[in-house]
Amino acid sequence: MNIGDVAKQAGLPAKTIRYYEDIGLVKPLRDTNGYRAFRQSDVHKLVFLGRSRALGFTIEDCRALLALWEDQDRASADVRAIAKDHLAQIEAKIADLEAMRNTLSDLVRDCAGDSRPDCPILQKLEDFPTG
Template sequence: MNIKDAAEASGLPAKTIRYYEEIGLVSPARAANGYRDFGAREAAKLGFLARARSLGFSIDDCRALLSLYEDRERASADVKRLAEERLGEIDRKIAELEALKVTLSDLVHRCHGDDRPDCPILTDLAGPEGRA
């Protein structure tokens, strides 16, 4: 299949597929005319990469996961470790977002939102130097 078909099958843009080829994540064959020719194996890798990226795995993580996927002698513990690390990153991001939500909610609550120029949101954003 050509890159357009591979893009449709995997849900990845052609530009992303070219990038993945450039960095060595996929290696499609080349037809006599020089065009990329994605076989079933490369198409499956693209689907794998699309799913892994949708779960937030980094390119380096995807490289490691692909390596583990192709290694039939792998230990599932290695795969689980990568997934647990990603889960920890997600938990940290959620905690950061919850803290941001609390702060912004407080600022919104303190702002009267009326015609007066006084605005606690802008005062807070200006920081200590801008409050003088």
């Protein structure tokens, strides 16, 4: 299968698929004309990659998950460890963003937002602790 069709099936841009080949995540064959020739198993891998990335796993996480996915003797604990770690990072990021959101929505609420120059947002940016 050519890259365009694969892109549609996997829901990934062709550029991204070429990039994934560059960094060794997929290894499609080549036709005599130089075009990439994807097997069904390559497409399957790319779908897996797309889904893992959509869940926010890093490329290196994906590489590890892919290796485990292909290893019939893997221990589910290995997969779980990666996922748990990632979950913790996501939760930390959510907490950060929620703190930002709370501060920001206070600021926005307190600002008249009219044509006058006095603005509590700028005022608070002088006082707000850097964290």
